[in-house]
Amino acid sequence: MNKKCLSRFGLLIGISIVTGGALAQQGDAERGQAAAATCTACHQADGSGMNVPNGESWPRLAGLNADYIAKQLHDFKAGQRQNATMVTFANMLDDQQIADVAEYYSQMPVTPGQGGDEADEALLARGQQLAERGDWNAYIVSCQSCHGPGGTGVGSTFPGVASQHAGYISAQLTAWKNEMRSNDPQNLMGAIAKRMSDNDIQAVSAWYATQPGSEEQETAQ
Amino acid sequence: MIICRRSLVITLTGCSLGFGTVYTATVFAQPEERPDAALNMLVHEPPTMEDLENSELHPELKKVIRYGHDLFTNTQQLRGENVFNDMNCSSCHLGEGRVPFSAPVWAAAITLPDFRGKNQHVNNLEERIAGCFAYSMNGVPPEYGSDEMLALSAYHQWLATGAPMYPDKPIYGRGFPAPDEPAEEPDYARGEAAYQQNCSICHQNDGSGHYENGEYVFPAPWGDGSNNWGAGIARVETMAGFIYQNMPLGQPRSLSDQDAWDIAYYINSQERPQDPRYTGDVAETAERFGPTFHNRSLYGQTREHDGHVLGDHDNFGEKGDHKPWNVGMPRFENLSEE
Numbered sequence: 001m002n003k004k005c006l007s008r009f010g011l012l013i014g015i016s017i018v019t020g021g022a023l024a025q026q027g028d029a030e031r032g033q034a035a036a037a038t039c040t041a042c043h044q045a046d047g048s049g050m051n052v053p054n055g056e057s058w059p060r061l062a063g064l065n066a067d068y069i070a071k072q073l074h075d076f077k078a079g080q081r082q083n084a085t086m087v088t089f090a091n092m093l094d095d096q097q098i099a100d101v102a103e104y105y106s107q108m109p110v111t112p113g114q115g116g117d118e119a120d121e122a123l124l125a126r127g128q129q130l131a132e133r134g135d136w137n138a139y140i141v142s143c144q145s146c147h148g149p150g151g152t153g154v155g156s157t158f159p160g161v162a163s164q165h166a167g168y169i170s171a172q173l174t175a176w177k178n179e180m181r182s183n184d185p186q187n188l189m190g191a192i193a194k195r196m197s198d199n200d201i202q203a204v205s206a207w208y209a210t211q212p213g214s215e216e217q218e219t220a221q
Numbered sequence: 222m223i224i225c226r227r228s229l230v231i232t233l234t235g236c237s238l239g240f241g242t243v244y245t246a247t248v249f250a251q252p253e254e255r256p257d258a259a260l261n262m263l264v265h266e267p268p269t270m271e272d273l274e275n276s277e278l279h280p281e282l283k284k285v286i287r288y289g290h291d292l293f294t295n296t297q298q299l300r301g302e303n304v305f306n307d308m309n310c311s312s313c314h315l316g317e318g319r320v321p322f323s324a325p326v327w328a329a330a331i332t333l334p335d336f337r338g339k340n341q342h343v344n345n346l347e348e349r350i351a352g353c354f355a356y357s358m359n360g361v362p363p364e365y366g367s368d369e370m371l372a373l374s375a376y377h378q379w380l381a382t383g384a385p386m387y388p389d390k391p392i393y394g395r396g397f398p399a400p401d402e403p404a405e406e407p408d409y410a411r412g413e414a415a416y417q418q419n420c421s422i423c424h425q426n427d428g429s430g431h432y433e434n435g436e437y438v439f440p441a442p443w444g445d446g447s448n449n450w451g452a453g454i455a456r457v458e459t460m461a462g463f464i465y466q467n468m469p470l471g472q473p474r475s476l477s478d479q480d481a482w483d484i485a486y487y488i489n490s491q492e493r494p495q496d497p498r499y500t501g502d503v504a505e506t507a508e509r510f511g512p513t514f515h516n517r518s519l520y521g522q523t524r525e526h527d528g529h530v531l532g533d534h535d536n537f538g539e540k541g542d543h544k545p546w547n548v549g550m551p552r553f554e555n556l557s558e559e
Binding site: 133134136137138139141145146148149152153154155157185186187188191192 | 270422423433436469472473
């Protein structure tokens with residue numbers, strides 16, 4: 001990253017903190033660890049979550065953007081994102097605890113995505129195509145045009161999807177497609193998910209589950 | 222040459238957009254299937270990169286076309302040599318330059334050489350691409366005939382595979398068609414509010430776009446990272462067309478005509494790097510290039526809310542003193558009128 005980009009990135013962080021308002025409440029990872037005691041049953045002590053075939057997969061939280069996690073928890077509480085399990089746990093957290101657990105999980109190293117290993121070559125190739133180039137004949141823009149190069153996330157709005165569990169990604173895309181999830185800004189995800197076939201959803205889910213979610217992870221592989 | 226063709230018409234129905242509106246989007250549609258498109262147009266579906274792999278083109282040509290595609294979608298690899306802002310070709314020509322209503326670039330390959338109003342002479346494809354480098358990329362073009370120029374030209378021409386040269390019908394989806402004239406004159410304050418509501422989550426309130434870990438994600442609509450004052454999109458109608466037909470990403474024609482014009486007016490009322498045709502005086506430059514260009518931009522005009530004269534500066538952006546060699550180059554001066 002050159003100096004100009006660095007300073008610009010710094011400026012953006014500054015802006016997002018100012019404009020993030022309530023979501024930008026400063027979190028404390030140590031307090032977050034205590035508050036996260038109830039989270040570990042599903043999301044695991046290392047934040048890795050779990051891919052659950054034929055069931056509800058628990059997303060990896062480790063290394064996700066703190067403001068993104070906090071927004072999701074606020075959305076569960078406010079009913080803007082629906083999940084019977086999560087609403088119960090989100091309701092146990094006050095605003096400060098939300099900021100704290102979000103900070104706690106954001107600092108963990110990214111863990112490997114699960115659920116993509118058995119995908120065949122053709123499905124992975126389709127997934128890579130959608131991730132990197134999209135399919136403009138169907139007006140499906142590439143995933144990376146918002147989730148960033150490598151799908152590792154952009155700012156606090158567009159979460160990292162690389163190294164996320166296939167079962168979780170596909171459940172969320174299907175929820176957007178069926179209008180069961182709509183807490184994205186300006187319907188940016190919903191508009192695309194509705195144009196994706198079930199095969200497309202399986203393809204990107206498998207692809208991203210097999211991709212490194214951070215530079216450290218990439219080096220380790 | 223055999224190219225694996227998909228069905229020409231791909232239709233998406235029932236896409237729910239924005240605030241629950243339902244519309245039918247046809248990406249490469251026959252005009253008669255679009256109620257808003259005139260009949261009797263040239264509809265062309267360019268080949269995809271998969272088609273390239275499956276084609277029987279010479280392997281060396283395939284390599285060059287792949288390089289052209291790579292330059293087109295990652296033009297930042299020429300940063301500091303030919304590109305001095307944050308843009309890629311595909312920042313404006315969405316969908317790898319293939320998509321209708323996003324200025325699909327194959328159209329240039331079948332309509333050039335032709336007279337071009339902007340520089341008042343006949344341009345070929347390479348000169349047209351060089352223009353993009355000088356203005357939209359705020360840069361200095363690769364030399365005519367260079368590897369980069371040849372690869373980009375090859376990519377354009379290959380996208381036009383099967384389309385007739387000098388077509389006698391208008392081209393479906395060409396350029397960035399502007400939305401209908403708005404009910405009210407485009408307005409800065411309304412544009413600012415609409416920009417912040419619809420655009421700034423990606424492009425930022427200050428218009429600087431977004432880099433993530435040093436890699437470009439969202440392009441800058443104004444400022445040093447953006448196109449300079451001589452770029453086509455600095456004209457309000459072109460910006461309005463781009464926005465209306467393509468933004469927010471993935472939701473074409475979801476904004477109202479009024480919002481698209483207001484946002485375009487707001488964006489094009491911000492500063493960007495100086496026009497490389499600058500004479501040293503903004504009023505003189507605006508007048509000299511008014512009839513061919515700046516009559517449709519806000520260059521040289523005084524911004525109402527703060528009295529700022531747009532383009533009244535000598536900031537050429539990251540390019541500094543580099544001069545694009547193609548700007549102002551005379552052509553065909555000795556041809557007779559007959």
